Amino acid sequence: MLRYMTQDELARRPGLRDTMFRDRAAQFSDRLGWAVAVDAAGLERDQYDALDPLYVLWDAGGDRHGGSRRFLPTTGRCMVNEHFAHLNGGAPVSSPVIWECTRFCLAPGAGPHVAAALMLAGGELLERQGLHHLLGVFDANMERIYRRIGASPQVLGSAGEGRDRISLGLWSLTRQARARVARRAGISPALSQLWYRRAFGAENSSLQPA
Amino acid sequence: MKSGLERILETLEGAKAPADMQNAIEALRDSFAVRHMVYHWVSAAGEQYGCGTYSAAWVARYLERDYLRIDPVVQGCMQHFQPVDWKRLDWSGKAQRAFQADAIAHGVGHQGFSVPIRGPNGQFALFTVSHDADDATWAAFERRNSRDLILIAHYFNSKALEFQPGRTPAPAQALSPREVDAMTLLAMGYSRAQVANSLSISEHTLRAYIESARLKLGALNTTHAVARAISRGLIVA
Known part of the structure; x- marks a missing residue:
């Protein structure tokens, strides 16, 4: 199932939390060879994890993480503006209706339905938090994955060539794109909404679409 | 209205x-x-x-x-x-x-x-x-x-x-000539279709200009972007 969690909630689920940071080490340090910091316990965390982000996790059962994304508002300190502004001609993106998502991670062996489920969670946040876009940096490999699950972003800028190309993009999932992603994930819209409501509560879960 | x-x-x-x-x-x-x-x-x-x-x-x-x-x-x-x-x-x-x-x-x-x-x-x-x-x-x-x-x-x-006292203003981002044209016409009350027509571009392209101007201005929506562009003297209306 999809879980929407902040640090205080993750602290109550240390198994889920630590498998997330371990799977991030496996993906970003071991597989992709990025210069990320991995601690003695094998967990990958950075300065943005200390800024109280919102995480979306795929709970694979057995206290294990199956995949995750990390969200921060672009009005505050965030990774895209502090490290990737060059991909947008040096211009920071700062808007209350745009959140950045970073550290899109899949656990080893996680199927394509997990990637689709994580995109679907992004769709829930877009619609129910009154957002216009999600902003993210991705490499050539993720670009393929996004295309395969039917959720390609609008590219603002790129650097590098071939396998090494990284890009900055905006997502605004249309209703059709969300339906496509939900089918890929094998999750009904009703179930996705239930998971969202579980995290954010009935009172505050049903912003009306603009 | x-x-x-x-x-x-x-x-x-x-x-x-x-x-x-x-x-x-x-x-x-x-x-x-x-x-x-x-x-x-x-x-x-x-x-x-x-x-x-x-x-x-x-x-x-x-x-x-x-x-x-x-x-x-x-x-x-x-x-x-x-x-x-x-x-x-x-x-x-x-x-x-x-x-x-x-x-x-x-x-x-x-x-x-x-x-x-x-x-x-x-x-x-x-x-x-x-x-x-x-x-x-x-x-x-x-x-x-x-x-x-x-x-x-x-x-x-x-x-x-x-x-905020002692704040350093964020450097104003210049709008491109096309963005200035689009925002100016919007500020004059033209509809999107009329703006696109006046500039001989598609509405899809116009949307891209408006969106990039909106981001540069840190504005919440098109109305806010037009208001900011005017108050910062980036367009004349």
Whole structure:
């Protein structure tokens, strides 16, 4: 199932939390060879994890993480503006209706339905938090994955060539794109909404679409 | 025809002094017909600044009792950035229950909706609406108004950042000639179709120009982008 969690909630689920940071080490340090910091316990965390982000996790059962994304508002300190502004001609993106998502991670062996489920969670946040876009940096490999699950972003800028190309993009999932992603994930819209409501509560879960 | 809300926000956009923010928040409180509306900036050093409609007695009491340390709204919102209904916060502690009773006795209202705001360099502020209503009425109010309230919260914050003493203004981003053309025509009241036609571009391309201008201006929507482009002298209208 999809879980929407902040640090205080993750602290109550240390198994889920630590498998997330371990799977991030496996993906970003071991597989992709990025210069990320991995601690003695094998967990990958950075300065943005200390800024109280919102995480979306795929709970694979057995206290294990199956995949995750990390969200921060672009009005505050965030990774895209502090490290990737060059991909947008040096211009920071700062808007209350745009959140950045970073550290899109899949656990080893996680199927394509997990990637689709994580995109679907992004769709829930877009619609129910009154957002216009999600902003993210991705490499050539993720670009393929996004295309395969039917959720390609609008590219603002790129650097590098071939396998090494990284890009900055905006997502605004249309209703059709969300339906496509939900089918890929094998999750009904009703179930996705239930998971969202579980995290954010009935009172505050049903912003009306603009 | 402009809505009352748009008019108030335009006035706020043109605010030249903190007193104008106070007038705007009072007008908004009346327009939403709620008990209170408050914008509250808390600096890392614990200094507080803002505007709002709480009674002077309650503001003085809040400061005197140093309620900032225990207020579940402030404490809860610091860890999150999504808007929160007060019922979802933790009021179970003894100090928190006493604080809540004191707030209600001072006419704050027993329902609340707060929007946390994260600004540059770790800046933190809160925008709050409070009222007296039953749960169902309040839930309906939130459903109807959340989106507008989130935008209003950020309008207040961007104004407050402008008035911050010793601030270094963000370098203004120049608009490209095409973006200037598009925004100028929009400011003159042309529809999107008319703008696209005048510039001999597709509406799809026009959308891209508007979107990039909006991002450069840090604006919330097209109307806000046009207002900002005018007030910064980037376009003439």
